[in-house]
Amino acid sequence: xxxxxxxxxxxxxxxxxxxxxxxxxxxxxxxxxxxxxxxxxxxxxxxxxxxxxxxxxxxxxxxxxxxxxxxxxxxxxxxxxxxxxxxxxxxxxxxxxxxxxxxxxxxxxxxxxxxxxxxxxxxxxxxxxxxxxxxxxxxxxxxxxxxxxxxxxxxxxxxxxxxxxxxxxxxxxxxxxxxxxxxxxxxxxxxxxxxxxxxxxxxxxxxxxxxxxxxxxxxxxxxxxxxxxxxxxxxxxxxxxxxxxxxxxxxxxxxxxxxxxxxxxxxxxxxxxxxxxxxxxxxxxxxxxxxxxxxxxxxxxxxxxxxxxxxxxxxxxxxxxxxxxxxxxxxxxxxxxxxxxxxxxxxxxxxxxxxxxxxxxxxxxxxxxxxxxxxxxxxxxxxxxxxxxxxxxxxxxxxxxxxxxxxxxxxxxxxxxxxxxxxxxxxxxxxxxxxxxxxxxxxxxxxxxxxxxxxxxxxxx
Numbered sequence: 001x002x003x004x005x006x007x008x009x010x011x012x013x014x015x016x017x018x019x020x021x022x023x024x025x026x027x028x029x030x031x032x033x034x035x036x037x038x039x040x041x042x043x044x045x046x047x048x049x050x051x052x053x054x055x056x057x058x059x060x061x062x063x064x065x066x067x068x069x070x071x072x073x074x075x076x077x078x079x080x081x082x083x084x085x086x087x088x089x090x091x092x093x094x095x096x097x098x099x100x101x102x103x104x105x106x107x108x109x110x111x112x113x114x115x116x117x118x119x120x121x122x123x124x125x126x127x128x129x130x131x132x133x134x135x136x137x138x139x140x141x142x143x144x145x146x147x148x149x150x151x152x153x154x155x156x157x158x159x160x161x162x163x164x165x166x167x168x169x170x171x172x173x174x175x176x177x178x179x180x181x182x183x184x185x186x187x188x189x190x191x192x193x194x195x196x197x198x199x200x201x202x203x204x205x206x207x208x209x210x211x212x213x214x215x216x217x218x219x220x221x222x223x224x225x226x227x228x229x230x231x232x233x234x235x236x237x238x239x240x241x242x243x244x245x246x247x248x249x250x251x252x253x254x255x256x257x258x259x260x261x262x263x264x265x266x267x268x269x270x271x272x273x274x275x276x277x278x279x280x281x282x283x284x285x286x287x288x289x290x291x292x293x294x295x296x297x298x299x300x301x302x303x304x305x306x307x308x309x310x311x312x313x314x315x316x317x318x319x320x321x322x323x324x325x326x327x328x329x330x331x332x333x334x335x336x337x338x339x340x341x342x343x344x345x346x347x348x349x350x351x352x353x354x355x356x357x358x359x360x361x362x363x364x365x366x367x368x369x370x371x372x373x374x375x376x377x378x379x380x381x382x383x384x385x386x387x388x389x390x391x392x393x394x395x396x397x398x399x400x401x402x403x404x405x406x407x408x409x410x411x412x413x414x415x416x417x418x419x420x421x422x423x424x425x426x427x428x429x430x431x432x433x434x435x436x437x438x439x440x441x442x443x444x445x446x447x448x449x450x451x452x453x454x455x456x457x458x459x460x461x
Contacts, residue, residue: 002038002046004030014049018057022066026077033079037067064121097442098432100410102242102384104304105359105431107352116342133334136325138164142334145341146310149349153275156286157312163321164332167307168272168297169195172235174311174328175268175293178320179233181205187225187234189217191415191423193242193270196235200417207417210234216241216248219255226263233266239280240273243415243427244386245379250281257288266314267292272300275353276360277381290314298340300383301356302349308340357381363430363439370443374450376428383431389424390450397454399426405449407442 004025008017025031038046040054047054058075061067068078120127133139143159150157165171172195176182182203188196190209200207208229211221216238225231236256238248248256260267269284269292285294289312297309313321325331343349360381367378367385378385387409389398399411410427428446433439 002042005038005043005046008047008049014047014053015057015060018047018049018054019061019064019066022057022061022077023064026066031077033077035077037075037077039074060121064118095406097407097438097445099429099439099442099446100408100427101432102410102427102429103431104300104383105356105363106304106434107355107359109303109305112343112346112348116339116346119342130334130338134331136322136331137162138332138334138337142337142341145344149344150310154286155283156289158289161289161312161315161318163311163313163325164337165309165311165325166329166332166336167299168270168295168309169199170307170328171295171297171309171311172196172268172270173199174321174324175233175295176203176205177324177327178313178317179266179268179293180320181232185229185231187222187229187231187265188417189236189241190417190420191243191412192235192417193237194414197415197417209416209418209420212241212244212246214246215252216246217256219252219259222256223259226259226265231265233268234260235268235270237270237273238284239271240276240379240382242273243384243410243412243425245377245382245384247277247280247379253281253284253287257284257291261288261291266317269294271296273381273383276301276357276383277379278357280381285312290316293317298343298349301353303340303343303352306336306340306343308336360430362436363433366436366440366443367428367430370447374447384427384429387426387428389426392453393424393450394454395422395424395426398449401449401454402446405445407445409446 006021008014022031037043037058040051040058044051044054058067058069062069062075066078067075069075137143140159143162147157147159147162163174165174176186176199182205185206185208186200187208187210190212192209197207199205208225208231210217210225212218217236222234238253240247257267267284267288271283271294274280274283274296283294285292291314293314294312295309298304298306299309311321360383364378364380371385371387375388376385389395395411395413399409402409410429412425413422415427416422430439433442
């Protein structure tokens, strides 16, 4: 047993070297789960170090989950956590093709995240200092780091106006609370993000839908709604609008800003897909930073699953957003924010966005192949398309028929606000499918359905 232990280097931390030996011996299976480690005194004599050094090494190895100590018995190699058993199967039914949720493509994160998380084991007391921070706006250094990354992409974000949240949905909730919109009216696109519709129901907010065209919300309709309802705020997704995919032109953006400035209406800009297109107009926040609450997150490309988002708010709303954070979660975990910053500074956020764009391009080719000749809208970089159905199909019929053949899409009714008529259309998401092959299969099924008439059992009586 003692022969597997290597002589320590004369330079460097001896305890850390012993921990690394334990890790290597476990990885190479020279030490198996349940194996008992040498008594501290015996190993100290073999490695020519003090018993105190072995004691510190064993303590660090236990903290890192490599070994476990049993009182009166000694130290043993710990069994690796069975995450499949602990978390259960996270895969869906591979026979069922889901194209209804507007999610990013799944990329491998574990290989990069594992060493990043392991680095915290070397942080010592600095980790306690990080975790003890309970400021609602988080540390200035953290805000500066995120702003530096955002500004490299052409933004003009200021650390003192930046806030963090647990994903974009939480960020949107903070915006609505900070703007004191509970029980009030909020303007939005006539077809809009279903997450807003859910929040509005919970907060008793009355949504009023502004007419859309191919360029986004229409200025005349917006002006009419403002004059009629006197709202505090307007919510919109100007880049890769959900569900219509519209990317609002620079000219239209300026028109909307001019109207909102004239009537003192705050714009809540949801830009969660804004970093996906290679080319896009300037964000609203870049044109009128004191008129816009800007919202974005990592979920659509930089790091799916981290639940990290950021808001940039006008100066006069900083106190209100701080209060909203205090009222909902007290603060945003400084450890979560630090993981996001480490991800950025390692270049992994940028790499993930580049990979996301590459995957988007591949799946867009499949979409164009199967939807050729059909009435659909898709924008470069988008994670979804908006498909207007042939006259022979009603939306509910088509969704049901697709489900019967194992494919799920999102019907237009999920995006309608203000009791307006639902268009005869569906949203098809490209990112949710587990692979290009599964998307290919799903799109082939939909294309075949679209070229046939509904079955008699699907006719409306």
